[in-house]
Amino acid sequence: MRILLPPSEGKTDPHRGTSLELASLSFPELSEPRRLVLDALTTLCTTDPCGACATLGLTSNQSAEVVRNQHLWSAPTAPAWQIYSGVLYGQLDAASLTVAQRTRLAGRVWIASALFGFVGFTDRIPAYRLSSETTLPGIGSLARFWRDSLTPLLLRVDESELIVDLRSGSYVKLGPLPDSMAQRAVATRVLQKMPLGPPKLITHFNKATKGRILRAVAQHPGKLRTLDDLAQLIATLGADVILIPPTRTGQPQQLDIIVTGAS
Template identity: 85%
Template sequence: MRFLLPPSEGKTAPRRGAPLELTGLSFPELTEPRRLVLDALTTLCTSDPGGACAVLGLTSNQSAEVVRNQNLRSAPTAPAWQIYSGVLYGQLDAASLSAAQRARLAGRVWIASALFGFVGFTDHIPAYRLSGETALPGIGSLSRFWRDSLTPLLLGGDESELIVDLRSGSYVKLGPLPAAMAQRAVATRVLQQMPSGPPKLITHFNKATKGRILRAVAQHSGRLRTIEDLAQLIATLGANVTLIPPARAGQPQQLDIVVEVA
């Protein structure tokens, strides 16, 4: 079972660590497109810091993010699970897992990245600022740029492996699930049960629930191969889980996860 995760806007910059080595990351076939995006981002932030703020959607109070991007090649790196620090990763709390549990995730998790395409859970990367909705000078739309590299990559590996897509919309666009693998893929949707009326999509609880699901996966030592296995595990977290067939051919199944929030 493979899990596709979004990154997080919030990142923790390590104080020490080796500099970035693109050839040391997972998915070596992405090395050249990674280099192109890295060059475009660092050049923009170095040559035109003011313009970089506009391109990256930053305010004048976030100029430190531009400076950080200027130094990506020499900045210290740490495992991706330590760099990403948003709500999902906070609930996952990988630092409190055992080494064996983190290794279980390392073999199952791909993290989408506007800068790197996909990175492995333990790949060493620097903290950076770049969203999937950005258009970079010399590159253009990142969703258009990455699509030709990431979608074919998703087709690789074990053809019997279930793909669980936990990515948010802008990161799905970087590498849409190909129709050829729709029958072995499931997209997820997290909703909050309201006091009255139907459940609603709420971003914070969506991210938090996905983090708790990944933590449960890491701690689960039993069989976990099918959608039904995953649904049963999620149900132990107190959620109601419904599997919805695809609306049309070439689309994945959908797992609706309804949580009650006090």
């Protein structure tokens, strides 16, 4: 099973650690595009901080994010699972997992990143601020920039592996799944049960539920090979699971996960 995750806007700055080494990251073939984006971002934030705020969608009260981006090459790094600190990663709570459980995730998880393309779960990266919807000077649209590099990487996933896409829509655009992989891929939606009417799409519970699913995957002692295996695991978390077949060729299956308001 290959799990594709979004990053998080919230990030934790490491207090110490080695500086960034592109050659040490997963997917070394991405080193050159990573270097181009890093240089474009650090240059923008260093030479035009006000322009950087506008480009990155920051307010004047978030100028510290611009300063953070100025020092990405020299800033301390930590494993990606420690850097990302949003709701999904908070519910995963990887620090409380065993080493074996984190290793299990490291073998399965790819994290989409506007700065690095895909990163591995344990890859050492600095904290940064850059969203997938940004248009960077000298780079252009990051979705367009990364697409040609990331989609070919997805084609390398072993044909026996189920691909579970937990990415948000904007991060799917960085590396869309090829149509040829649709039959062995599943996209997920998290919905909330309503007192009246059909379930509704949600935001906070969406991220929290995905984090709990990922934690359950890490703690599951057996093999998770099929969509049925995954659906049964999710059901143990108290959610209803509905599989929706694709409506067109080249579209992945959709797994609707329906939670209560307390989930």
